[in-house]
Amino acid sequence: MDSKKTFVMSDRVKQLREAVLATPEVCVERAMYLTRSFMETEGENIVIRRAKALAHILENMTVTIHDGELLVGTTTSKRRGSFIIPEIQWEWYLNEMDNMSTRSWDNCQPIGRFEREQMQKYLPYWKDKCTWDKVNKEWNDTVLRFNGEIFMTHTSSMSGQHFGHIAVDYPRMLSRGLRDIISEAKSDLARIPVSPDELRRHTALKAAVIAMEAVITYAKRYAKLAADMARDEKDPKRKAELLEIARICEKVPEQPAETIYEALQSILLLYFALRIEAYAPGVSLGRPDQYLYPYFERDIANGVIREEQCVELLEMLLIKMNDLACLMSTETVEFLSGFPTLASITIGGVKRDGTDSVNPLTYLLMEAERNIRLTAEEFVVRINRENSDEFVIAACQLAVEMKGKIKFISDETTIAMLMRDGKSLEDARDYVVLGCASPSSAGRSLDITAGAINFAYILELALNDGKSRLTGEQIGLRTGDPKKFASFEELWDALKKQIEYILSVAVCSRNTDRLVYAENVPAPLHSAMLPACFDSGLDIVNVGAKMCATESHGAVGVPNVADSLAAIKKLIFDEKRFTMSELIDALDKNFEGYDALHGALLHAPKFGNDIDYVDDIVGDILEFASSVLDRYEGIAGTKHTLAAMAGTGNFVMGSKVGALPDGRLSGKPLAEGGISPSQGKNTSGATASMRSVAKLNHTAISGGSVFNMRFNPEAVDTDEKMRKFALMLRTYCETGGFHVQFNFLSAETLRAAQADPQQYRDLLVRVATYSAYFVELSKQVQDDIIVKTEFKEV
């Protein structure tokens, strides 16, 4: 196939795309049917109750087919809808009902009367039943004090989300059809369960059957709707299309898909059902160019479909993924603003056998994305030595055209990270990237983020005898008067003690939450779609070691900590230009009256400039924290791992921390991304920043890490420069880098968008790791994006 071929969006695709570029609306259907079902199933086993609730939703929620659609199904009853997840948290939806349409970011449309009434009617049912209410009773005082202070969205309950941070085994479902899996479950159910494991699996299989039947019912409702609409349709062409939709939804996902069209409809219906069952930003489609390729290849060979028809279907698939914009409480949204959906699609890299995975469908998916470029679908491009330059350049070109909305991941580094956490070589090669930047084996493992921990705050504790500088509260351990630290080692020891302490509380918090999840919110459909769960009868909330599951604690502000330590080491202990006493006084006064010290701190070496003096400190902190987490076991044997991801939490976390020795003023944002150098501090050129990040030991941050860079689009405005850019990216990936993504936007464009939001409604920017519409972000986040150092040639 000619990889340079481009495809023009059809009018109907344009209209469908336009329709989801809307301010989200709250849909209460999920909450309503879920609650009604729970009211009726009290006393039954929770796994069964969850399956029945899913069935009740799928049997009753509104089904709609919009003009021009070839792929059907929805997540909510709205064009771009936000559903409610009361089984995790219920109260904030009621408290923030009015605020949701007026707050400074992530606004929805004003909530209508019907919705209000239903919310008021059904949500209070969840008092003391939702995981958040339950876990708050379980947590000890220390955890409670840390929540919102040092921890952000630190557990699933706190963020209001499920464990839907996974790519299920789509190929198994496509090739077998749900009916065949149901039959297997039923024949196993016919055996008498005896052992505790068998008894548990017996229940799980019953729930799995209910959940899978529900998906089939959901599909058949669409088959019926399409057939009904076809009957009244005057346009013969559309009539034929509706009849085809009816035929396909009657067939899949119940039966195996046989064409690419059937396969796309099949995974899409399952995808919606998975989101409805247990949503989190990060319900992923895995590697569709891999598992769909056999269908595509056969259809093209047999003349069943033409490339442009296939691209149109792929475009419709991508648009469909944008029908959800999940609302989060104001507290959580500060951490993840911009309606992150993170519906990732991973392309590139190698197959399970280690050979190049790129195929013609990979390019068609990229072409579809070139046209659609909305927020929800996230393209993750794996870069492997086996991939051709042509592919890498095409991906870079796409990233530039989309202003940067592509994540690049190094295969070499990632495969090593996954093997460190116990995955086999083949499973590691088959990885996908979920959510912000968590690597995971598609269909074989559950790798979720535990949330975020404010490392800058931890440094503050070490520099203030365990107290918050802003509130004076004794939060951490008493590690001694910092003015008396006589060597850098004493400070480092104090920091290590604080890290150990805070991480032990983090693990306690997380494990408590996971126990509550295990008892309250199993996800039988997800579990049926994962062989390890299906075979063992362990639900995904309880699967642990069987799936090499990990949960990663996201360290925020590590670059600030390292920059601070480097400045102290250099100015106070190496050069002896200032004393610890002066430093602490200056921090207490937010540097007022300490200009000389402040200036010297600002000029000290900063992470992101390829200076080993400071880069090595970043590495030391990450390795130490990771070794602490290694000591702990999670529920059902999961591993606790470290990540370096900030979401947009660098703002709110920054607001909790006083002045820092890197020269950052009190309350200002922390370094963005996770291991992106502090805003405006990487001034030595792109390769210097890349080397700073690539030299870190990424197996110590096997939960993933985030490195954002901004390039002026002019830096890559010729084919030759684009080639250089692509090869530079390859070098980064081959020399130890893990993740990188770019914003290709000039500051002028961003300022123009700030001034005239309407003109820039679909302007995408990278926020942390996901793409968001620039105009839907708060002024503060917008400004931060504008400040980030831009690399360009002069």
Added chain:
Amino acid sequence: METEENTSTVFTITRGSFVDGWGVRTTIFLKGCPLRCKWCCNPESQSAAPELSVTPADCTLCGLCRDVCPYLTLEKSGPVVDRQKCRNCGKCADVCPTNALAMFGEVYTVDRAFNELIRDKEYYDRTGGGVTIGGGEATLSDKFTYELMKKLQEAGVHVAIDTCGYPVTPLALKILEQADLILFDLKGMNPERHRQDTGVDNEAIHETLRHLGALGKEIIIRIPLIPGHTDDNATLRNEAALIESIGTVKRIDLLPYHDFGAVKYQQLGKPYKMEGTQRLTEERVEEIARIFRATGIPTQIGG
């Protein structure tokens, strides 16, 4: 000991550059230039010594600089330096906590420069890039540049030299003869105007170019397009003819005039002689590009 060391004043090192030659490069800019082009956008590169840069907008009026130097006063708008008396010693920049007072240029030994330039070796190797030594005029610091170039080449790094083609010593010429790639600046064909604009004769420059061509050196020609100085068709056609006759020119880069350098003149307390010069229109730049493309040599706009 310092006097023995082979040093030069570096005014900046740019890593991850997509311009200044093939592949991904690091460009090291040395201070000092034998030419004084009126339109120079790097006036901080002209003098060979470190120079004080003043940016009053960055001043917080903290007062720290006031005590260190009699040639410096602090006004409401920020620091004011008596440029006649300032010795560019840098003491005030040392105490200034912001960039209001800063030094353009830092003295580097060959070893220090080498250690910094070698860091991106993996990027050079993977992208077919290397190091570009520019300025200023790289060959003016002839001992430094020669030794640095040799050291880099021995380490397997491709070295490009950016030159105005006016080597003033035998060693300077040797640098050009032994470089892997030459970025050669051409600034007009009329001898008289060239002397007025740049301060030197252009025949010697053309002679160097022909000499390098005869040696078979790979050359990229860079032509600043300065309205009223180097942009008339006669000049451009003559330049095209000269370039074609060399035989080893791999590419021509046209660099349309911009005024980004103006702010640096202010920071250095020097007059900006190009005030009011209009940028060329895109159509005109395209027209000029066609003149050069007629030579059959790839021609691009911008570096």
